[in-house]
Amino acid sequence: MKEMSLFLTLFILAATPSICKGQPKKTCKVVPKNEYIEVGSDTEIVCQTSCIPGKIYWTLNKRRIDESQSSNSSHAVLSLRNFTLQNATLQCLNADTLQALGGTIIRTYSKPSNISCILHHKNQFKDSSPDLFTCNWEHRIKPSPDINYTVFASLSHESQQEICESHVTNCTTTSERISLFDNITITVRAKAAAWEAESDPREFCPDHILKIIRPKLTVKTLSDHVLVSVSARSRAAFLTQCHCEVKYSKVVDEGPVSEWVHNNTLKKGHVNETIEEFDSCSNYTFSVRCALVEAPWSDWSEKETVLTKLNKRDFKLRLWRKVAEPEENRARKVHAMWTEIPSTCRGTFTYTVKQTPYKEHVMGVNDTDTLCGSSTCAVYVNQDAHRIQLTVLHNGALLVVDSVYVPAVGESLPQVTDIQTSTLEGDILVSWKASIEPVTGYMIHWTHGGNLYHWKESNYTHTTLSGLLDKQPYNITVTPLFDDKTGQSTEALQICSRVGDPGxxxxxxxxxxxxxxxxxxxxxxxxxxxxxxxxxxxxxxxxxxxxxxxxxxxxxxxxxxxxxxxxxxxxxxxxxxxxxxxxxxxxxxxxxxxDPELITVVSVCGSIVILLVLSLGLCCAVQWKKFKEKPVPNPGLSSLALWPASSHQEGTCPFQPFSNPSESLCDRVYTGETQQAPTSPLAPGCDGNSASVQTEEYIDPATFSVPEDSVEPAETWHPSSPDDSTALLPSENSPYRSQTSAESSASRSSKQCKRVPVKQTEKITPVIVYVTLDMLEQHQGRGGK
Missing domain, CATH: 2.60.40.10 (Immunoglobulins)
Incomplete structure (x- = not known):
């Protein structure tokens, strides 16, 4: 933006002559150009307006300002009071045409301020006179290599002398020119190419700027406190009053570190500080720093880490128990638990638990002791009330004793009701309604999975359980406490420490x-x-x-x-x-x-059609093959009849070649083979001609005999029309296909035949005739002719 403003100003100034072209004596411009002024000072900007009539107005960083002058005179003056902007672009514009007549850029600078100086030592372990002198100051302008700082010092009644130079806001030099007994006045000068500024002088007392060397620290741990000893290494601390700060913090693996600071005053260069607020058997770091009155603090001493001892006075077992339901033998398992002594505590610790029936405990009768682990122990008691007592020995000496009450089964004791639980950012909030009888407090214990228990005591009807496993279910139990007993426990519904995302x-x-x-x-x-x-x-x-x-x-x-x-x-x-x-x-x-369903439907329908076509074709092929390859009928399965004797009644055919007497000879089937290959004459036909059929001769003397002198007149068959011959072909009229009634055969024979006297001179040989299926085709072909 600065470059753009500068470019715009230069462009306006370059374009100004074009506005005033033809009037060389009447120019418009703004003066002074690119001025540097000190922050908070006043300045005036002049705009020559002789080139235009009318009024003008000013803009500051493209924003119009109220102050303006008429062009009655040859120039307009803009006064800036208490100017504090780091840089600003000013323009003079014609009020009528809004054309820029000229412009300038004003930049501000400040003088160094807030000067502070110290006398200090390069060697922090050896006491000597201070050998370094360092001053620091502030400057509103961002320090750069273009700005050169010079520090001037003057002692009382002496002129200023340069002691050091720098391009940053601090400077260090030797203290050879600095007196430890006279006050010193410091001035800082800042110089750039276009400006120069000098700070206000500041006077310092050597005792107020002397930074002593860091003290020596010694820490000793005892059973009930920590003793911190501080020794000054500077002779100045022995001569004047000096105060110190002791800082210590507990060493933890995770989480924030808490720090504590104790203040004390050195006397004759030494001071002892007693610290009683600490955790037993924990690592603590200690450090200390000291300073003269009104002087800057020394550097912190080297840190010293110590392991605190077990504080017997503050150590509490916080003994508690979890009573399980009675087993089959009515025994109850009591899970005793207490605060574990840190493993960092040195020495030998022994834990013993004994369970004593409450009545015998009141009477002073002791029971057998049980040796336990470091933080938990399981013992069994019957259905009566008991008291569980824990004893802890440290290196064989008694450290602490505590006991807890176990109520009897079914004992009428107060208990809390209406336990409510909720979660908040990984913690579980628990609340309940107090029991009717007054209590001394409430014990809350909770577990995840039933293996590890946590417990805490509260004097209120609500508490917060922290430090839980994330996204895990917890079982919570609340028990009221009395002076020497405990009430009945009430368990809340299982609740998760935090509900997680879906699976x-x-x-x-x-x-x-x-x-x-x-x-x-x-x-x-x-x-x-x-x-x-x-x-x-x-x-x-x-x-x-x-x-x-x-x-x-x-x-x-x-x-x-x-x-x-x-x-x-x-x-x-x-x-x-x-x-x-x-x-x-x-x-x-x-x-x-x-669509897969459409494809399936089409496939199924096509398959069915193909199967139907194949099945129909196969059936037709089988039937055609059977029709073409039909075997010759077995004559033994045909129904045959004897030819009638000569005494047969008139009006019938002269002989019956089949076994059925009602069948007429006229019912025989004629084929083409019978005409082409005639055999021996069998009998004259109905028309007086010999009928020739394809026959095989077979004589059965047991079933057939004719008198030698018998003569039977022959009957001749006369078809009434060409259609009559084909009418005899249906299967129902063929003796080889089916047998018909005698009446129908006799009536047909009487209508189609007439008697023709035939002279029989020799024996009639019985003839057995059969027909093949080919005869039907040939006869049908003949009938068509």
């Missing part, structure tokens, strides 16, 4: 062409995972906008609609609980090109 989300996608079924399940991360209140499904195509749909926490699937076929999508699911959100891994899936 891990695993998703599965089944895609179609325009939709996809997204399902998921949540695997809990622990007992304190947050309950899901909503699921949000996010999906998108590559380089496309992200879409989402939300369902409630009871749903675990959703169908995404209106998707683009044959397109790759990415999807993930967010499970949201009141305590946070868990996101599944991103899954890629691709929609189908066609």
């Amino acid at each position: 891990n989300v695993m998703i599965h996608v089944q895609s179609k062409d325009k939709s996809a079924l997204v399902s998921w399940n949540v695997t809990s991360q622990g007992a304190c995972s947050g309950a899901v209140v909503a699921y949000t499904v996010f999906y998108r195509i590559q380089k496309g906008p992200q879409l989402n749909v939300t369902v409630n926490g009871t749903e675990q699937f959703i169908s995404l609609k209106d998707l683009i076929p044959d397109t790759q999508y990415s999807v993930h699911v967010n499970a949201t609980a009141l305590t946070g959100t868990t996101q599944s891994r991103e899954t890629l899936f691709k929609t189908k090109r066609f």
Whole structure:
């Protein structure tokens, strides 16, 4: 911005002659140019306005200011009072045309201030006269190599003399020119290329600026306190009054470090400080610093770390117990617990617990002692009331004794009610209603998993449990306390120290062409995972906008609609609980090109049609093959009839070649083979001609005999029309296909035949005739002719 303002000013100044062109004697400009003034001082800026008529106005950093002058005279003056800006751009403008007539930049500088000086020692272990002199000051302008600082010193009734130079706001030199007995006056001068400023002089007393060397520290630990000894190394501390600060802090692995400071006054260069506020068997660091009155503090001494001893006076066991439910033998397990003595405490510690029935304890009867560990112990008692007593020995000497009451089973004792629990930033807040009887306090104990117990005492009906494991369930019990007894315990509902995020989300996608079924399940991360209140499904195509749909926490699937076929999508699911959100891994899936259900339906229908066509073709092929390859009938299975004797009634055919007497000879089937290959004459036909059929001769003397002299007149068959021959072909009229009634055969024979007398001169040989299936085809072909 500074460069821009300067460029704008130069541009305006360069353009000013063009405004006044043709009037060389009437110019417009602003003076002085690029002025440096001290912060808080006054200055005046002049704008020559002889080149224009009318009024002008001023701007400061492009903001119009109220002060303006008329152009009645040849110039306008702007007065700046108590100017404090670091830099400013001023412009003079025509009020009518708003044209800039000229401008300038004003920069401010300040003089050094707040000077402080000290006399100090280079060697912090050896006492001697101070050999270094250092001064510091402040300057509102940012120090740079362009500014040179010079420090001047003058003693009483002496002129100033230069003692050091610097380009920063401090300067150190030897103290050869400094007297330890006279006051000294210091002045700092700051000089740049365009300006120079000198600070106000400041006078110092040597005793007020003398920084003594750091003292020596000795720390000794005792059983009930820590003794800190401070010794001064500077002779000045022995000559004048001196005060010291002792700082100590406990060494901890994690968390903030608490520091304590004790003040004391050195007497004859020595002082002892007693510290009683400390934790037993803990590491503490100590350091000390001292100073003359009104003089600056010395450097801190080297830190010394010590291990404190066990403080018998302040050590408390805080003995407590957890009573389990009675077992089958009615014995109760009592889990005794107390404050563990730090392992850093040196020496040998012995812990013994004895359980005494309460009545015998009152009477002074002791029970057997049980040797226990360092912080817990388990003993068994019956259903009666008992008192558990813990004794701790340190190096064989009694350190502390404490006891706690165990009520009897079913003993009527007060107890708290309506325990309420809640969580806040990892802590558990517990509150309850007080018991009816007055109490001395309440004992609260809590556990995670039942292995490690924590407990604390409170005088109020509420407390805060801190230092808990994160996202873990806790069981909390509250017990009222009395003077020498304890009431009945009341357990609260299990509560988590903090409810975490929902469990891990695993998703599965089944895609179609325009939709996809997204399902998921949540695997809990622990007992304190947050309950899901909503699921949000996010999906998108590559380089496309992200879409989402939300369902409630009871749903675990959703169908995404209106998707683009044959397109790759990415999807993930967010499970949201009141305590946070868990996101599944991103899954890629691709929609189908066609609807899988349509393809399935078409495939099934096509398969059925193909099967039907194949089945029909196969059936036709089988039937055709059977038709083409039909075997010759077995004559033994045919129904045959004897030919009638000569005494047969008139009106029937002269012979019956089949076993059924009702069948007529006229019912025989004629084929083409019978005409082409005639055999021996069998009998004259109905028309007087011999009928030729393809036959095989077979004689059965047991079933057939004819008298030698019998003569039977033959009957001749006359078809009434060409259609009559084909009418005889149906299977129901063929003796080889089925047998018909005698009446129908006789009536047909009487209508189609007439008797023709035939002369029989020789024996009639019985003939057995059968027909093949080919005869039907040939006869049908003949009938067609």
